[in-house]
Amino acid sequence: xxxxxxxxxxxxxxxxxxxxxxxxxxxxxxxxxxxxxxxxxxxxxxxxxxxxxxxxxxxxxxxxxxxxxxxxxxxxxxxxxxxxxxxxxxxxxxxxxxxxxxxxxxxxxxxxxx
Amino acid sequence: xxxxxxxxxxxxxxxxxxxxxxxxxxxxxxxxxxxxxxxxxxxxxxxxxxxxxxxxxxxxxxxxxxxxxxxxxxxxxxxxxxxxxxxxxxxxxxxxxxxxxxxxxxxxxxxxxxxx
Numbered sequence: 001x002x003x004x005x006x007x008x009x010x011x012x013x014x015x016x017x018x019x020x021x022x023x024x025x026x027x028x029x030x031x032x033x034x035x036x037x038x039x040x041x042x043x044x045x046x047x048x049x050x051x052x053x054x055x056x057x058x059x060x061x062x063x064x065x066x067x068x069x070x071x072x073x074x075x076x077x078x079x080x081x082x083x084x085x086x087x088x089x090x091x092x093x094x095x096x097x098x099x100x101x102x103x104x105x106x107x108x109x110x111x112x113x114x
Numbered sequence: 115x116x117x118x119x120x121x122x123x124x125x126x127x128x129x130x131x132x133x134x135x136x137x138x139x140x141x142x143x144x145x146x147x148x149x150x151x152x153x154x155x156x157x158x159x160x161x162x163x164x165x166x167x168x169x170x171x172x173x174x175x176x177x178x179x180x181x182x183x184x185x186x187x188x189x190x191x192x193x194x195x196x197x198x199x200x201x202x203x204x205x206x207x208x209x210x211x212x213x214x215x216x217x218x219x220x221x222x223x224x225x226x227x228x229x230x
Contacts, residue, residue, distance in 0.1 A: 041224065043118070100211060101148075102219065
């Protein structure tokens with residue numbers, strides 16, 4: 001039972017354009033979400049987070065949107081750069097559980113074309 | 115800041131031997147450390163959560179006697195794969211979080227284990 005889903009395994013975007021990565025979750029108890037970026041043979045790097053009390057969080061070129069009713073979040077990268085090419089994971093947690101555990105999606109491989 | 119290291123980055127061992135992987139937080143005190151396993155083209159699967167000075171909490175289906183976790187200090191956790199078998203071959207990644215920000219995990223670079 002995949003509680004966090006990233007239905008697009010890959011995405012290609014032209015440099016300078018917007019990249020939109022999507023993530024859906026099924027557990028309504030999830031209330032804190034993270035996006036990570038991962039290069040091959042390396043550990044994930046934290047990008048941005050969002051709590052369920054917000055519907056948007058912005059950090060430079062990265063913006064995360066949360067739609068609680070649809071149980072959907074998305075990561076927008078504007079403008080996309082070739083260095084953004086990596087695998088992006090969304091992760092969800094329940095703050096109420098107090099365990100700080102995350103469930104990760106399967107990742108979306110982003111390729112930014114120069 | 116928030117750097118996590120893992121050692122070794124790559125290890126090849128014979129079936130039946132034990133392998134120890136170290137995870138260190140270099141510039142912060144890691145109240146909690148997590149161990150994940152990643153199969154090719156799959157998500158990170160949480161294996162266990164460890165808090166400094168206490169026993170690790172294992173996820174369902176993870177054998178605690180096979181994957182021994184020790185979190186002896188606020189900067190070091192170790193994962194020992196005992197009596198390794200070829201099916202244990204995988205990419206093992208640790209992460210660490212501090213008491214100040216328990217919801218942000220900082221990941222190590224991972225360890226590629228190959229069991230022959």
